[in-house]
Amino acid sequence: MANFEEVSVHGYEEFCKAVSERKGKDIFAYFSGDKDEQGKSWCPDCVKAEPVVRGQLSHLPEGSVFIYCQVGDRPYWKDPNNDFKKTLKLTGVPTLLCYGTPQKLVEEECFKADLVRMMFTED
Numbered sequence: 001m002a003n004f005e006e007v008s009v010h011g012y013e014e015f016c017k018a019v020s021e022r023k024g025k026d027i028f029a030y031f032s033g034d035k036d037e038q039g040k041s042w043c044p045d046c047v048k049a050e051p052v053v054r055g056q057l058s059h060l061p062e063g064s065v066f067i068y069c070q071v072g073d074r075p076y077w078k079d080p081n082n083d084f085k086k087t088l089k090l091t092g093v094p095t096l097l098c099y100g101t102p103q104k105l106v107e108e109e110c111f112k113a114d115l116v117r118m119m120f121t122e123d
Contacts, residue, residue, distance in 0.1 A: 004060040008068045010034075012083035015069045019099060026064035027099035028120065030110075031090060033077060034070045042074045049094040049110035056113055059120040067099075 007018050019027060030053055033043030041047050060066060071077055071084050071093055084090045097104035098119060109115055 003062045004057070004064045004066055006057075006066045006068065008070075010070045011072060012087070015067065018065075018067050022065050026061050027067060028060065028064060029067040029069055029097050029099055031069050031071050031084065031093050031095045031097075033093050034073050041070075043077075043093050045092075045107050045110070046094045049096075049107075052111055052113050053094070053096055053116055056116040056120055059117050061120070 005022075007022075009015050009018050015029070019029075030050075032046040032050065033041040035041050041050075057066060071090075072082070076082055077084075077093065079085075092107045094110045095104055095106050096110050096116060096119065103119055103122070105112075105115055105119060
């Protein structure tokens with residue numbers, strides 16, 4: 001039985017809502033390019049990183065929250081003024097971050113299971 005909560009959201013507003021409903025919890029967020037009907041993202045790095053990140057979820061702290069967020073389609077993501085880039089200061093997808101802290105893994109850093117595990121287990 002998982003000791004964390006997983007939430008899937010789509011877009012910036014849903015992400016903000018999910019975060020605000022879980023104030024005071026450790027929130028880890030994974031940002032990926034949108035998936036098509038076949039479940040494949042337009043972002044090849046996201047396709048590669050997701051199984052690595054998911055493989056480490058068992059290391060999440062007790063009672064924490066894992067938010068899986070699809071950021072939108074490629075044209076939206078490429079817009080430098082989108083909310084993820086402007087407000088959350090994301091620079092690439094995939095990004096894994098510990099919400100409210102400076103800790104984040106970006107793009108190929110998300111391919112490294114040991115880095116992902118370190119983020120989940122660091123106090």
